[in-house]
Ligand SMILES: Nc1ncnc2c1ncn2[C@@H]1O[C@H](COP(=O)(O)OP(=O)(O)OP(=O)(O)O)[C@@H](O)[C@H]1O
């Protein structure tokens with residue numbers, strides 16, 4: 202194969218996103234490497250979801266650029282994105298997970314075999330043949346993560362994957378994501394859960410009002426936040 206070993210580094214340069222006259226992201230400059238676990242934090246409305254969507258190519262920047270080390274098209278095919286509320290297709294759990302491989306023209310038998318592995322890995326083996334629309338919120342997140350990982354992406358984007366889940370589901374999902382990351386998948390994740398960010402992040406990007414306030418190794422960020430907004434956020438103050 203002539204494929205490059207990684208689509209990283211990702212270089213976001215002078216990125217500005219506007220919607221309906223409002224500036225959502227402003228002059229973002231950010232370089233992310235293949236290694237590590239990047240957590241994007243910041244108050245509601247600070248632009249976290251938008252940043253992930255632009256990096257993945259779901260939204261176009263008004264100004265500036267998002268560049269991978271390979272063409273945008275190649276890069277896109279090596280990324281998976283798990284939405285905050287994943288869409289379940291009206292078919293079995295197994296076929297939901299197999300779907301990305303079917304789209305890539307793998308045989309149904311091969312796709313299902315691989316899907317079976319991922320369904321088991323994320324702990325949904327008991328629900329293999331269940332209509333995916335019957336799954337609980339936590340189970341849907343696990344399915345969506347399996348559906349992302351089945352493509353062996355270079356990067357898995359996760360937008361608040363554990364909001365509203367109970368402790369056990371959070372722990373299980375964190376373990377799945379951490380395992381994928383330690384096997385080489387870059388993870389870029391948003392979360393409001395400070396404890397979760399401390400458990401998982403190797404680096405933190407902190408956004409406030411559409412601007413990057415900090416981009417630092419996680420340990421530094423949590424021990425010595427520098428920006429007033431991050432300090433307040435970590436203290437639990439209301440950041441406006
Ligand atoms: N289509 C749109 N039109 C206008 N404004 C939008 C649109 N989509 C998002 N916004 C605004 O952009 C800002 C950033 O939204 P975004 O969803 O990226 O924030 P976030 O940091 O992910 O917030 P949260 O923590 O609530 O998920 C918000 O003020 C939001 O209202």
Ligand SMILES: [Mg+2]
Pocket residue numbers: 249250251360391
């Ligand atoms: Mg969001």
